[in-house]
Each structure stands twice: as structure tokens, then as C-alpha cells.
Amino acid sequence: MGNSAIERLLTRRSVLARNMTEPGPDPEQTAQILTAAARVPDHGKIAPWRFILLRNDGRQKLGAVLRDAYRDIEAEASEAKLDLESGKFTRAPLVIVVVSSPLSSHKVPVWEQQLSCGAVCQNILHAADALGFAGQWITEWCAYHPKVRDALGITAEEQIAGFIYIGTAIEPPKERPRPELQDIVTDWQGVTDWQGPLS
Numbered sequence: 001m002g003n004s005a006i007e008r009l010l011t012r013r014s015v016l017a018r019n020m021t022e023p024g025p026d027p028e029q030t031a032q033i034l035t036a037a038a039r040v041p042d043h044g045k046i047a048p049w050r051f052i053l054l055r056n057d058g059r060q061k062l063g064a065v066l067r068d069a070y071r072d073i074e075a076e077a078s079e080a081k082l083d084l085e086s087g088k089f090t091r092a093p094l095v096i097v098v099v100s101s102p103l104s105s106h107k108v109p110v111w112e113q114q115l116s117c118g119a120v121c122q123n124i125l126h127a128a129d130a131l132g133f134a135g136q137w138i139t140e141w142c143a144y145h146p147k148v149r150d151a152l153g154i155t156a157e158e159q160i161a162g163f164i165y166i167g168t169a170i171e172p173p174k175e176r177p178r179p180e181l182q183d184i185v186t187d188w189q190g191v192t193d194w195q196g197p198l199s
């Protein structure tokens with residue numbers, strides 16, 4: 001596989017955040033990734049999403065919030081477990097928090113605004129991949145914990161669509177099983193035994 005757009009689309013894989021290291025994108029590359037992120041289909045042109053960057057010391061500082069929040073989940077958590085949970089954001093040099101900020105009063109349904117946010121997340125993965133970086137879209141418990149949401153300034157109307165970890169892969173990821181097209185594609189005319197390329 002080479003580097004054409006279709007080849008990248010057909011081969012991109014997520015890399016586990018714990019398998020990432022430095023370097024991450026530099027400021028110019030980060031801006032490119034975010035520009036690609038914001039260039040998604042967006043019914044009504046309302047940009048119902050926003051980004052929070054976690055990098056450098058900010059990742060450790062937020063770790064104190066994670067430590068406190070994780071105690072709510074597991075009161076008896078060991079120090080080792082708390083260290084693991086509070087260090088989450090340091091697994092990669094850059095974490096982009098993608099926030100879904102739909103306008104509930106807008107004529108465009110909230111569902112469509114949320115779909116646009118999903119496209120944002122995928123564009124980030126593809127942009128990172130195109131620049132030679134590894135990426136992973138993760139929510140984990142922290143996307144839903146009120147203390148983490150508060151620390152990040154997420155409002156009641158907003159959702160964390162994902163923490164997108166970006167860095168350099170320690171090792172190339174192995175492929176994982178993918179759905180067979182015959183299991184997910186049906187022909188409008190009712191052909192369900194489709195076995196090969198559309199003709």
C-alpha cells in the first residue's frame with residue numbers, strides 16, 4: 001500500500017494510546033489537524049462542536065482531577081491503580097478533546113449535529129494518519145464523569161465525543177477483523193446474497 005488517499009483510507013488503523021510516544025504534532029501540524037477536523041459536513045453551518053487541547057503540563061494537571069474522580073468509581077482503588085488512571089492523558093503527546101455542542105433550539109435535529117461531530121473525530125484520525133501520526137478515539141469513564149466534565153468546562157448541553165490521542169506509534173498496529181461487505185450491504189431491490197464487487 002502506498003500513500004494515496006484511498007490507500008490511507010483502506011489501511012488506517014488506530015494505535016492504542018498506551019503504544020504511543022513522542023513526538024506528537026508540532027503547532028503547525030496541530031493546526032492542520034484541527035483545520036481538517038472543522039472541515040466536515042455540517043448541516044446548517046452551525047459548527048456544533050469545539051476542541052480542547054491537552055498537551056505539555058496540562059495533561060498532568062488534569063491528572064489530579066482524574067485521580068479524585070476515579071475514587072468515586074472505585075473507593076478502594078490502590079495507589080498503583082490511581083497512578084494508572086490519573087496518568088491517562090500523558091499516554092500521548094497530544095490529546096484533542098472533541099466536544100459536541102449541539103444547538104437544541106436549531107431547526108437542524110440534534111442527531112444530525114452529533115453526526116457531524118462524529119465526522120470531526122474521524123477527520124482528526126485521518127489527518128493525523130496523513131501526517132504520519134498514530135491516533136486513537138477513546139471515551140473511557142472520564143468522558144462521562146462530572147468532575148472531569150467540570151474541569152474541562154463542559155456544559156450541561158454538551159457531550160465529550162471523544163478524547164483523540166495523537167502521537168508516534170511505538171510499533172505498527174496489526175490489522176483487526178473488519179465486517180464483510182456481504183453482511184452489511186443490501187441492494188435496494190432486495191438482493192441479500194451479494195458476494196462481490198457491485199456490477
Ligand SMILES: Cc1cc2nc3c(=O)[nH]c(=O)nc-3n(C[C@H](O)[C@H](O)[C@H](O)COP(=O)(O)O)c2cc1C
Nearest residue numbers: 012013014015016136137138139140141161162176
Ligand atoms: C465513540 C467511540 C468511543 C470509543 N471509546 C473507546 C474506549 O473508551 N476504549 C477503547 O479501547 N476503545 C474505544 N473506542 C474504539 C477505538 O477508538 C477504535 O475503534 C479501536 O481501537 C479500533 O480502531 P480502528 O478500527 O480505527 O483500527 C471508541 C470508539 C468510538 C467510535
